[in-house]
Amino acid sequence: MVKAGYDKLGSRYRTYYEQAVPQRYTNWLTAFAQLLSPGTRVLELGCADGIPTARYLSQHVNYLGVDISPVQIEHARVNVPMANFAVADMATLRFPDHSFGGVIALYSIIHLPVAEQPALVNAIYQWLKPEGYFLCILGADKWTGTEADWIEPGTLMYWSHTDAATYTYWFKEAGFTVIDSHFVDEGNGGHTFFLLKK
Template sequence: MTDPETTDFIETTRTSYDAIAKDYSAAYPGLPDRPVDLSLIAAFAQLVKANGTAPVADLGSGPGQITAHLNELGVPAFGIDLSPAMVTLAREAHPALRFHRGSMTSLDLPDATLGGILALYSIIHVPDAHLPATFAGFHRVLVPGGHVLLAFQKGEQAGLHLTERFGHEIDLHYYWRPAYAVGDMLAKAGLEVAATLIREPLDEEKWPRAFVLARKPG
């Protein structure tokens, strides 16, 4: 078992998702059947459109279905993912949309160019020590009045470490956090928390889901 404090978590996350990309995409082929989740994404899209025409970055876009859904909601969106294999699958599934490799911890984007940032279950792979700088990067690339919507498993425990998934050997760390802790870090990065919602587990889910909506002051 690797120590996430002494290893390159970006590299281990990338190689892990490269290994499981095809199986992951097959297991999650479409939008989640979660009305609350989808309603929050729709509200986020409405807020972004009300603030202008700047695009949204879907960070940790995976197979691209959420990026495509945002575009269907009338928001110009593109995907960024650590995994080249995931990017390839997203491009194949959604050839009219833009997907490229990148890390949310060091966004290669100009200042004040995004109308919104969506990160659904992707900050869960970023250790606590790296989140403040990551959120400061979000603040940098958002236009004034731009919004961030985060989703993550809520928990007071550290999370878990997986060495196997879909029959593949991986090295993937997951970090569960209380919603207030994420909200505090967003606030310290200069982002105003607008709403926090906790959804209890559904079906096969084991942990509550937290959603935090924040805004860059305009």
């Protein structure tokens, strides 16, 4: 469902978010990049079309973006030709331990069924080098469901997330230190920002 939805939207996904998302992306990415040494290997889970995250981070680090949507990856390779991209399902990714100095996942992990998310959190911890950083935007409250006309009529999309306290527990159980955690207000609802360190 997630793959089909992003494939269907294509570049219209980015057009929508350029109108809807405020300056916070720039603030998040700037702060994240400042934590990393130039050339650090960084993985983005759910990179979509590469804007803004890949475009910004690839100027500072050795960037790899993965996304389940071949259409979004095709756009990303055009939008950010200096970065590396791959079509992949984050739930089945495999990397050697200590492969990355940083991992970033903005609103992407919550496309996985919540039951699969703790295993991914543990995998991310293993992929990170000691002292590596993980920045993610996750749910604030428990909810799993779909939207039938997401962004445009006929686009079906799925989300699944637990509450911020449960995510915090999972992170600490995996071994992460929580550097920052706060609610991201988004009109009638919101999500949770996490910055974590291995």
